Amino acid sequence: MDGSGDSQVRLEAETLLRLRHVALAQNARRATRAQPVGALPGTLSTRRRGRGIEVHDIRLWLDGDDVRHIDANATARTGHLHVRTFHDDPESAVLLFADFRPSMLFGTKRTFKSVAAAEALALAGWSMIASGRRVGLFAVGPDATTFVPHRNGERGMAAVIGGLVDAHAKALESAKMEDDSLDACLEMAAQHLAPGGALIIASGLDAPGPSFESFMTSWARRASLQVIVVSDAFEHERPRGWYPFATGSGRPEWGRFDVKTPAAKDERLMLLAKCGVSAVRLDVEHDPEIMIPELEALDVAWT
16 A cells, blocks of 8 residues: 555544543443442442542642632742643543554555554543543654653544644655664654553554563553454455565565455464453554554553
């Protein structure tokens, strides 16, 4: 699939913004399926509301702020009213990791793997924003990385979407053909992960690097770590036919698959399970709405 002029391989902000309605509809369906967990009143499992107990920031007073949250020390020190803002706990901060390296700029059905990765992250992000979580972004491309700090609310998610679109456009413009190792990219992303926060990775896991397994094992023990393994149709079920490939010298060659290769157990999922990481496989040929059952398997995404 040539992405030079095909809208199916370009990431559009409007598409990711529309996924908000898909995520909210799924949240509503989940709420209607909620069942009481006991016989006593108040035992229905629902989303926690309120500002929480952990101080997130101290800022100037704005009209509408609760007078109970005025910070006396900052007000006395500056002579201007200041208030404290709160969030529930550090785990409310979730960092989305988008892999836009050259290997992700590929697709044989519907769209590029990179676009499907962004769609999945947007669905998860919208759901978490609706649950009162703060969402940030770390996107890695062929030539640069993009970081969007954690924020809550629709404006925060709009900033994440803007970061996804901008990072993907830059990736498509790059002439670089080889992937940087994924482990090095994850090490950079981990520097922006809030203490005790969650990390959701959307990647094909190509060129994982020598430290990938140890990194995943270590972070699975220290933080909530989830992986969306993005898989193209050609990767999990190759039809018969002739296919071009590049040799070690860079010279193009052709090879033939005489029989259709059946879907096999994904070794990437097996490796992640070995590392103790929760993961799902996302098949690119599916529309975003069909991704929801797979994403629901991620503990952090739909709670």
